[in-house]
Amino acid sequence: MYKLYYQPGWSSMAPHFLLAEMGVEFQLKLVDVEAKEHKSPDFLKLNPTGRIPVLTDDSLALFESAAICLYVCDKEPKTHMMPEVGTVERAKCYQWLAYLNSTVQTEMDMLFYPNNHTTDATSAPAIAERQEQRLMAMFEILDNELAQQNYLQQNYLVGDKMTVCDCFLLMLVMWGHEEFKVSPLTMPNLSRFFKNIIQKQSVQAVCEVEQLDLNDYVV
Structure with missing residues (x-):
């Protein structure tokens, strides 16, 4: 299952909007930035840049909002959140x-x-x-x-x-x-x-x- 590490109002908004509109199953993991959780050793294993968002999917950990969105669009082509290839x-x-x-x-x-x-x-x-x-x-x-x-x-x-x-x-x-x-x-x-x-x-x-x-x- 997809898990989106997010912080309200941050760059995680775009993939959050996307996943919600797709109607696919996903989990949210709030990152406590005041406690600098995004700079913790565990988070840095997922994203060495220490930035939000991160998406995990089985063994994959992916960062950068655009990369996350493109990956999910490729995995969920029936949602048509990207037009047909070649058009x-x-x-x-x-x-x-x-x-x-x-x-x-x-x-x-x-x-x-x-x-x-x-x-x-x-x-x-x-x-x-x-x-x-x-x-x-x-x-x-x-x-x-x-x-x-x-x-x-x-x-x-x-x-x-x-x-x-x-x-x-x-x-x-x-x-x-x-x-x-x-x-x-x-x-x-x-x-x-x-x-x-x-x-x-x-x-x-x-x-x-x-x-x-x-x-x-x-x-």
Whole structure:
């Protein structure tokens, strides 16, 4: 059985959303970060980077949110959280998953932890300010991708059904709403995407477990 090591509101959100939407059986293991459990010898055996999340499946221990999501999608193809192999939609799914994970999320790290990216502490506020500008431009790209096409509303990032990409986008939009001076949810298509996807029982169930009040994201 899958076991997801998680911390509410952290990068484990994307695989948590994914597993819940798939409807597969899985367990959750809360990692006590205040007690530095993620730096303990036992946890470091699962993930030598000491970061959350980790997914275990029998003898496998896997870290990095994107890797976890791709692994589960490969193991559960009947859930259709990735489009069919060889299709244009599959290629687009790879593209947006890479963009969300390796570009947007990485840039967010510089906003959230600017002191980690400079040896001059006085420059940290300027780094954070510039990062928010860069990130808003990235969210504008995502907002444009969700714009109405061929007179049809784009409720999801790839195709007309929820995919693994939407799990990542939902997580990042929620982070942006919490941390940015101007929420990405002020953008019309991202707002529509968010209002649509939070109607899903799987999303509501994850937010209940992680004690995230969806009313806090109303703009």
